[in-house]
Amino acid sequence: MKKITLLFLTCLVLQLYAQDHFIIANVKVFDGEAIIEKTSVRIDSGVISEIGASIDTIGTDSIIDGSGKTLMPALSNAHVHAWTPQSLQQAATAGVLNVMDMHGVEPFQLGMRQLKDSTNYARFYVAGYAATAPEGHGTQFGFPVPTLSGPEDAKTFIEARVKANVDHIKIIVEPWKKTLSSETVAAVIKEAHKVKKIAVVHVSRLEDAIDVLTNNADGLVHIWWDNPIEEEQLKSLSKEKTFFVIPTLLTTLKAFESMGEAAQKFMKKEQLLAEVKKLHQAGVPILAGTDPPNLSINYGTDLYKELQLLRDAGLSPIEVLKAGTSNITRAFSLENTGYVKVGYNADLLLIEGDVTEEISAIENVNTVWKKGAKVN
Ligand SMILES: [Zn+2]
Incomplete structure (x- = not known):
């Protein structure tokens, strides 16, 4: 025997x-x-x-x-919300092997993070709970989230994320609901940097984008929706600060579609694409992300559509491929992948x-x- x-x-x-x-x-x-x-x-x-x-x-x-x-190199997706292992499986099948969570339930994320060495699943890098205001964006999804009332809450918030062993910090600035003050955002970014974590921010308005980048945010997880940035402003911002942008063009265009008439006040598709081109020309790294499952976007093949939109924005094929691979792994300091x-x-x-x-x-x-x- x-x-x-x-x-x-x-x-x-x-x-x-x-x-x-x-x-x-x-x-x-x-x-x-x-x-x-x-x-x-x-x-x-x-x-x-x-x-x-x-x-x-x-x-x-x-x-x-x-x-x-x-x-x-295998692709990465710089902006997702994954709730089940099946999402990570769908990503891996499409060749997306690293996904960056941007707000989720920390206890649920533990098991999914453990799939990092399983062949048929994407590696899951998490923000855990995003920083948001009481009743702010991110609190409406039916699970309790810790909120911040002022800059004095920043230290405790970051300590809790460190305890949960998150990979990066996500902050939400969304003025269509109650939102964090500029001072609170600055304090969260500062505390994140003290513990050597990057801080990325959800914005939808240009003025918020400029404010958080001035306060040393490492990246934006969406492009702004409202107004084009002035060339001079972008020039000085990109000269003084180091940051990346995840435009989530597919997400934004789908969101506009679902809004109908209400989207009239925002930039048109061509303008959004032009903003991405301007950022790229100013030397700002562009990262591909699609924000699934929002707007019924999937975790796998829909990332190809974002790559095509970045191409439509005027990035060369090589720059588009970088946006889906090495730009992401470098921005999030992922080791031994992306090249x-x-x-x-x-x-x-x-x-x-x-x-x-x-x-x-x-x-x-x-x-x-x-x-x-x-x-x-
Ligand atoms: Zn998101």
């Missing part, structure tokens, strides 16, 4: 090993920053071990022909066609690997 078990185990180990060393050959690579025209990438035990036109094939179990295809580089996790997408020329090719995902294992 013992012998049989041992044999079985040996077979199992061999089988695991057998899927563990492979090469994707003759493939065009977008490495998270730039294009490598025709090369091969070797993966050993879930990690990218070698990249080059002629690489060592000894000890590999399979060579995948990458001709006519593009290899790129096709030696030593990084083999979090990879193999795409049919040339996605570095035509962004819509992203819809033709051939294979998704998470740490070198195929996502089903």
Whole structure:
């Protein structure tokens, strides 16, 4: 009996090993920053071990022909609200392997965060509870959230998030409801930075965007809706401050659609796209995010639509791909993902066609690997 078990185990180990060393050959690579025209990438035990036109094939179990295809880092989504593991599964299937939560129920998030090493689930990075005012935006979803009445509450709020071991801090400024004062937002950002966490802010008005960025916010999780920013103002802001923007164009356009007439007072689609272009030209990193499940947006393929909108805004295909990969992993300091580089996790997408020329090719995902294992 013992012998049989041992044999079985040996077979199992061999089988695991057998899927563990492979090469994707003759493939065009977008490495998270730039294009490598025709090369091969070797993966050993879930990690990218070698990249080059002629690489060592000894000890590999399979060579995948990458001709006519593009290899790129797995996507990330910089703005989600995930409530169940199925959401993370839907993301992973579409090649989205890292998702940034922007407000949720901390106790519920624990189990989902533990799926970070499971092949068929996206890694879940959380804000936990967002900072908001009593009766403010974020309090209406049917679960109790801690609220802040003034700057004096900032320290306690951040201490509680640290205790919950959140990855980043989310703040809500939404004047259509009761909202946090500028002083409170400034205090929360300051306390977040003291504990080495980035603070990102929900805004919908330009004046709030300028105010929170002046108070050292690290990023905005939406583009403003109301007025275009003046070139000079953007120039000085982007010179003085370091920040990124997650425009959530798909979300905003869907929100306008659902508002009907009431959306008349906001910018039109072309103006929103122009704002993104201006930010990009000013050197502000643009990050792709879609805010699911709001407005029935899904956790997976709808991110492709956001990438297309960023392309429509005038970002080059390479800049769009960065917005969906390395811009996000760098902004949120995610380790070993977001690039096709030696030593990084083999979090990879193999795409049919040339996605570095035509962004819509992203819809033709051939294979998704998470740490070198195929996502089903
Ligand atoms: Zn959101």
